[in-house]
């Protein structure tokens with residue numbers, strides 16, 4: 414995620430108090446978000462079918478099918494879901510009891526579910542989703558704005574419109590089908606499998622064949638100019654831009670293919686089957702988010718940050734999306750890496766002096782903050798230090814072990830944890846194994862200690 418400066422100021426002025434009642438609900442075990450996700454099962458696949466009845470209000474009818482596997486005998490289980498109106502709910506084809514409380518949908522199947530069996534949950538529902546209350550960005554999730562609808566939010570977003578195990582630890586594959594009225598088009602994550610003209614409506618079917626964390630789901634409905642491109646290895650890329658946007662906005666995405674090609678030399682193979690971007694003209698949206706294989710950007714952030722924000726969100730496809738956080742307090746593994754990738758792009762395009770200048774700016778942010786990248790709170794999850802001191806941690810590692818070993822570490826890490834989850838200790842483990850060095854002091858200082866001097870980085 415990238416926040417605009419104005420937005421950051423607003424956010425940090427807000428007093429953020431997570432709901433105490435929500436925390437009393439048992440979640441998947443995240444130290445910062447105790448109610449997020451649910452234990453007891455592993456979701457394998459979501460089939461989401463949304464029929465958007467009105468783009469103006471966001472009203473929909475929906476069917477979400479969830480294929481899951483219990484990891485313990487389940488007499489009942491929870492999904493995260495805001496209170497849309499459920500008209501039918503079945504487990505393995507048989508009607509099941511359910512109840513809502515505080516964003517949790519508790520399902521009691523007719524008989525207990527055995528460990529290891531594949532279970533099909535089917536939920537039909539309708540209504541007008543509301544934005545989820547997001548402890549970090551205020552609101553997030555399913556959002557209706559003047560020009561259409563989009564979904565974006567971190568750390569929670571998906572439960573605003575689908576029943577879901579809403580934590581990065583439970584990744585799954587997805588089929589997302591969107592039916593929207595003419596003249597709007599609809600976009601979501603992954604490969605566009607089909608586009609069907611039904612007369613008054615159009616149905617778009619997207620497939621995400623690689624595991625995806627639920628906060629990385631996006632969709633957008635509206636009128637866009639579509640810019641198709643081809644990336645390395647014939648990678649299909651589509652970028653969706655508001656029709657009245659300045660030409661410089663499309664220009665920011667021109668070098669996406671080259672970015673992916675360059676990052677592949679540093680990080681290893683691009684992990685997904687497609688790429689692209691969605692630009693949303695909603696002045697109330699002050700961020701970009703690395704939604705899987707189809708990042709979503711506010712128009713304002715593309716206008717102000719240009720291709721650097723594109724480099725940031727693309728780098729997240731390796732670090733954040735393919736390799737996801739084990740817990741939200743590992744967030745520097747996402748943001749430090751994506752921020753360092755911005756600097757690497759600057760180094761590639763403009764050379765070493767520009768690169769060092771970019772890192773000096775990072776050091777200024779780090780010096781202004783007391784937040785430790787290795788120990789954020791819920792409130793400081795997107796503090797500048799997570800991004801920029803996190804990036805400087807990687808630069809310190811690069812200076813210590815040299816370029817060859819450093820990029821070997823980055824590639825080994827993205828390969829070893831591809832499509833999975835990693836914690837800070839996992840990355841440190843890879844760095845020590847690949848380099849053959851004890852790096853405890855370096856990571857302790859940069860992630861958990863007093864900010865080291867700029868001279869230690871030659872800045």
Ligand SMILES: [Zn+2]
Nearest residue numbers: 414415748751
């Ligand atoms: Zn980011």
